[in-house]
Amino acid sequence: MADPVIEMKNVTAGYGPTHILRGIDLAIYPGERLAMIGRNGAGKTTLLGTLMGLTRLHDGQVQLRGKDIGDLQPFRRNGLGLGLVPQTRDIFPSLTVEENLQSAMRGDATLDEAYALFPRLKERRRNGGMQLSGGEQQMLAIARTLMTQPDVILLDEPLEGLAPVICEQLMEVFENLASDSKRSVVLVEQHAEAALAFATRAVLMANGTIVHDGPAQDLRDDPTLLHRHVGVGLDV
């Protein structure tokens, strides 16, 4: 197996002095499709924030391609290939779609790539961020992160609050992103069914710890495993 692109080793992390994550060991491999599932407050967002440098690392190591990144600022981690699509979307409401994309561009990223993935954004390119629907805002948030050319993309509950038809479109986009065998896609979701349909591997979290890590197929075959580990069903 290839070396992991991301490794968390015995990580304790949280906000200020508070410890939220405890004893996290996690390796993510190039090209992997990982689902991260757990109840509200389980620590999923905190784990993504710890990878990005948005929370305080109290103990343990965070490595990217074998190098310690635990002391690096979020923008440096982003420059090294880690991209987060935050739950809050964080688009600029006063800028147009195109300006939002341009402000995130790195390297040889092009608007055409974003518009090929999201034709809807091309139609809306002169509209302000504030004028977009929830689904369009999520598309823009994803496209903005892609403009930074990440090879690990972290998606924090991207389907939350969106209509089923938009969720289906976004799942197709995630399939498309994951078809690049060098890119790893981490999908944090409350919609366990959608996440497991996408993923090859599933990490289940509860109370700031990883309580299960294994093939997504095992959870698809036996949904009681999900319930047993994190107290959620497939239809949450």
Ligand SMILES: Nc1ncnc2c1ncn2[C@@H]1O[C@H](COP(=O)(O)OP(=O)(O)OP(=O)(O)O)[C@@H](O)[C@H]1O
């Ligand atoms: N900025 C913060 N300051 C202090 N505590 C926080 C902060 N953000 C989250 N927490 C706490 O950290 C714990 C884990 O929250 P986190 O957001 O990581 O969970 P989650 O699994 O992503 O859940 P959700 O689905 O609700 O986003 C919760 O107890 C939450 O109250």
